Amino acid sequence: MSQQPPVRSTGSPPPRPDASMSLLNNVIDHALDDGYAEATARRAAEGGGLPRNLRAKLGVAAGLLLAAVVVTVGAAEARISAPVVAKERQDLIDRIEKETSTADRLEADVERIRTEVGERQRQALQQHGGDQAELVALLSGATPVHGPGVRLVVDDAKGTDTGGGGPRESSGFSDTGRVRDRDMQRVVNGLWESGAEAVAINGQRLTSLSAIRAAGDAILVDNKPLVPPYTVLAIGDGQRLSTAFQDSADGQYLHVLVENFGIRSRISVEGDVRLPAAPSLTVRTAEPRGAGVATPSGRATADTGKGTS
Numbered sequence: 001m002s003q004q005p006p007v008r009s010t011g012s013p014p015p016r017p018d019a020s021m022s023l024l025n026n027v028i029d030h031a032l033d034d035g036y037a038e039a040t041a042r043r044a045a046e047g048g049g050l051p052r053n054l055r056a057k058l059g060v061a062a063g064l065l066l067a068a069v070v071v072t073v074g075a076a077e078a079r080i081s082a083p084v085v086a087k088e089r090q091d092l093i094d095r096i097e098k099e100t101s102t103a104d105r106l107e108a109d110v111e112r113i114r115t116e117v118g119e120r121q122r123q124a125l126q127q128h129g130g131d132q133a134e135l136v137a138l139l140s141g142a143t144p145v146h147g148p149g150v151r152l153v154v155d156d157a158k159g160t161d162t163g164g165g166g167p168r169e170s171s172g173f174s175d176t177g178r179v180r181d182r183d184m185q186r187v188v189n190g191l192w193e194s195g196a197e198a199v200a201i202n203g204q205r206l207t208s209l210s211a212i213r214a215a216g217d218a219i220l221v222d223n224k225p226l227v228p229p230y231t232v233l234a235i236g237d238g239q240r241l242s243t244a245f246q247d248s249a250d251g252q253y254l255h256v257l258v259e260n261f262g263i264r265s266r267i268s269v270e271g272d273v274r275l276p277a278a279p280s281l282t283v284r285t286a287e288p289r290g291a292g293v294a295t296p297s298g299r300a301t302a303d304t305g306k307g308t309s
């Protein structure tokens with residue numbers, strides 16, 4: 001009896017290499033969600049929608065069109081308003097020029113009247129001064145004078161501000177190399193004390209009632225600003241006046257300013273110094289001698305009406 005060969009069992013087929021990647025395979029096989037796929041199919045069937053690039057181009061075109069409209073409208077408004085603005089600007093320029101001309105004309109009138117008044121006042125002082133007319137005119141500064149004298153030039157220091165104590169330490173401002181109104185007051189008073197008969201600073205004639213003040217860093221003489229260098233002219237015995245001033249307390253004060261603060265100063269004797277008349281004299285009273293009315297002293301009196309320094 002023949003023996004049948006044993007039957008071999010084939011078993012299950014070998015597993016797929018990507019069997020463990022079923023989730024990834026499902027994602028790859030169904031890349032588009034069913035809802036999106038249906039919507040895409042429905043939109044394609046209805047024939048609606050535009051390609052994305054076409055929509056983008058239309059959007060850019062619409063934006064450019066809107067920008068062009070805005071620019072055009074703005075340019076049109078500017079063109080319309082430009083004549084109005086130009087007219088207003090020209091009107092303003094015309095008003096400024098007109099007011100400037102008016103101010104210049106008034107200033108010229110004031111200067112002319114001031115000169116005329118000053119001349120008449122000087123004539124009044126000379127006419128009613130009696131036998132002392134020339135002396136009164138000289139002392140009041142009502143007439144130009146000339147004669148021997150000295151020239152004193154005072155200027156600011158070349159360098160920057162300097163510090164330290166000195167003769168101006170208690171005057172309330174910092175010690176610098178700039179000439180102050182107090183310095184010029186002492187210089188002028190020193191010249192008067194040394195025998196000066198007439199004094200002027202930068203062509204500005206001084207009288208016994210002239211004021212030397214300060215406005216900021218500027219020095220004012222009778223309310224008129226001066227700029228450095230300050231040239232002081234004084235009439236008198238030149239050599240004697242120069243020596244007396246330099247030996248006086250005010251001359252020593254100026255010497256200290258030169259030594260400690262670098263202020264520049266030089267004095268020279270002049271053979272002929274010319275000083276103008278005081279620019280404006282206000283005669284308050286002028287009483288002539290004789291002919292009915294006489295003063296106790298027999299001299300005319302004059303008041304310049306200016307503040308003292």
